[in-house]
Every structure is written in C-alpha cells, then in structure tokens.
Amino acid sequence: MNLWFRLIALFFTAFRAPKLARSDSVSSLTGRVWPNDLDTSLHMNNGRYLTLLDHGRTDWLIRSNLIKPVLKNGWTPVVTTASVRWIRELRFWTRYRLETRIVGWIDTQVFFEQRIYAETGRRAGQLAFLAVLKAGLYDRKARQFVTIDELLALSGVEIVEQPIRDDVKALLAAETEMNRVGKAPLPETAATDAH
Numbered sequence: 351m352n353l354w355f356r357l358i359a360l361f362f363t364a365f366r367a368p369k370l371a372r373s374d375s376v377s378s379l380t381g382r383v384w385p386n387d388l389d390t391s392l393h394m395n396n397g398r399y400l401t402l403l404d405h406g407r408t409d410w411l412i413r414s415n416l417i418k419p420v421l422k423n424g425w426t427p428v429v430t431t432a433s434v435r436w437i438r439e440l441r442f443w444t445r446y447r448l449e450t451r452i453v454g455w456i457d458t459q460v461f462f463e464q465r466i467y468a469e470t471g472r473r474a475g476q477l478a479f480l481a482v483l484k485a486g487l488y489d490r491k492a493r494q495f496v497t498i499d500e501l502l503a504l505s506g507v508e509i510v511e512q513p514i515r516d517d518v519k520a521l522l523a524a525e526t527e528m529n530r531v532g533k534a535p536l537p538e539t540a541a542t543d544a545h
Contacts, residue, residue, distance in 0.1 A: 360408060360409060373452055378449050379409055383446065393441050416501060416505045425489055430484050431484040437478055437479060440478050444471050448464065453518065458486050458494070459484050461484055462481075464480075
C-alpha cells in the first residue's frame with residue numbers, strides 16, 4: 351500500500367517541480383526506508399529497488415512533459431532489459447536519493463541510468479544501487495514501440511545526442527545472449543521439479 355501512497359505523492363510533486371530542460375537532465379527523488387520495505391535481513395528488499403525505479407522513470411516522464419502524449423495515446427511504458435547492481439544495503443529509516451537520467455537511445459528504445467544513494471547514516475552520500483535499463487513506450491493500437499525521436503520532439507526538451515556507452519553495449523550483448531538461451535530447448539538430461 352505504501353507504494354501507492356508514494357506514487358500519489360509523486361504525481362502531486364512532479365507536476366509542480368521544475369520541468370526538465372534537456373534530454374540528459376537528471377530527475378531526483380528522495381524517500382525513506384519504511385518497515386514494509388524491509389526483508390528478513392532488515393534492509394530494503396531487493397525487489398523494492400526495482401519498484402522505486404519505476405517511480406523515478408515516471409517522474410522523468412512527467413517533468414519532461416511526455417506524460418501528456420503518453421496518457422492521450424494510451425502508450426504503455428515497458429522495460430525490456432535491465433542490468434542491476436546492489437552495492438550497499440539501505441536499512442530501516444535511512445533516507446535515500448534516487449537519480450534518473452537518459453544515457454542514450456536507439457530507434458524505439460531508450461537507455462536509463464538510475465542510481466540510489468544513501469542520504470543519512472554512516473553511509474551518507476555513498477552509492478547503494480546502480481541500474482541501467484532499456485525501455486520504450488508501446489503503442490497498443492499500432493502494435494509497435496514509438497520512436498524515441500518522436501517522443502523527444504513531443505516532450506519539447508532540448509535533445510542532447512549521446513554516444514552509446516560501453517555498459518549499454520554490454521547490456522545489449524547480454525540481452526542478445528539471453529534471447530538465444532531462452533529460445534534454445536532444454537537439455538533432455540535437465541532435471542525438473544514439479545510442485
């Protein structure tokens with residue numbers, strides 16, 4: 351339930367926040383680790399990080415003015431691939447900062463870098479989590495992803511071309527390999543457990 355509260359609060363604050371002026375502008379959100387964010391180790395559950403990343407990308411959409419064509423056309427945000435790295439734990443009541451930026455795009459897919467920093471405690475200022483994700487906006491009527499050039503033009507942000515970074519190339523290579531593995535038949539000797 352607290353994720354819904356966070357999302358509602360995000361909508362209230364994001365629409366009032368300064369607009370993002372450039373395609374490489376950084377969205378920054380702050381929050382705190384609540385009891386229902388914790389796992390049995392009493393630090394933020396690994397899955398909760400990924401949900402918070404959704405909020406960061408939503409903030410970017412709103413503050414870049416892309417939310418208007420997204421809602422008007424019924425486009426669906428879709429993450430297709432992610433590379434994530436948990437670096438330091440975030441314990442109960444720790445305040446954190448989530449930064450979201452676009453680090454490049456190809457055709458219909460955009461690459462986001464998202465970072466979570468501890469803001470309080472003995473690890474204040476230290477990077478706790480890092481993710482690079484490939485995402486796009488899917489047009490269900492047209493049954494295809496919307497081109498990033500069209501999206502950025504609709505947003506009105508100043509477009510800053512960015513070369514594709516090595517970590518993004520590695521993400522794409524890993525995606526290609528995972529697609530290959532996913533399509534390959536399982537070896538006949540592989541044991542399966544039915545529950």
